[in-house]
Amino acid sequence: MNSLKLMATELFILFLASLKGYSQSLEIYTDERGNKYAAINSKGMVAYKVENRSENPNFRKSVQLFKYTPTGQDTEAEKDKDNNDIYVYRTTRHTEVNNECDKKVAGRFIISPDIVDADGKANAAKMDWATANGYLATAKTTDYKxxxxxxxxGCAMYCGKDGQDEPGTWRVPTRGECALILLFYKKMEEKLADDSFKPFPLSTERYGTYYWTATEKEGSREVVWSMAIFPDDQISSYTLSDVYKSKTNNSYYLRCIRDIPSE
Incomplete structure (x- = not known):
């Protein structure tokens, strides 16, 4: 297990190499209702690495909403009061290389203070990748296209600390955004320890606490990237990993983010 963590940590270091020398910062963001969140600001990075996600029409797409079943089969469409199909926005499926969604990171985003469960509630419960991203289970075995x-x-149903944010405004972070979270998670825990911000590593997880990213593995229908954070008494404190067949077989935790306008 130690060798696996070291290899994954090397991948993480290589991924962050292009960020070295640029300015990313941790902030405390207060929303219009007075809720405090940890926020990562990437305004000091070179322009081609950063974007305002809300202004990119290709980052989210309108997708028809269906009733949830664990298997993803034999489902029926959700209808509004006039019996019309319902469409909602979801992050565009993408890989770590060939899609614009993961070549860049959000210019500024906040991080949920809690682990989020499959129903969007503050609860340390695991789920599969498709559920975390608000897709039917069939997404676990199909290509990102x-x-x-x-x-x-999943994150689409998380409504913030006070439960008043609009559903669909929170999302699963991309692999690049998880790399930034890994840079700052210790500072997040220290700065917001007195404001209901929960630690990332869980003492009950012997081999690290794994979280989902939105990014699928290039060339694979079965693998997606995940973020793992290890207790301080283990060899490495963080890693990005593409565990074998993780999309089809594994259940991980979920931490959500929300894009906020850059100042």
């Missing part, structure tokens, strides 16, 4: 129906699950 394949359209997937949406379900009311």
């Amino acid at each position: 394949t359209d997937s129906y949406a379900v009311s699950k």
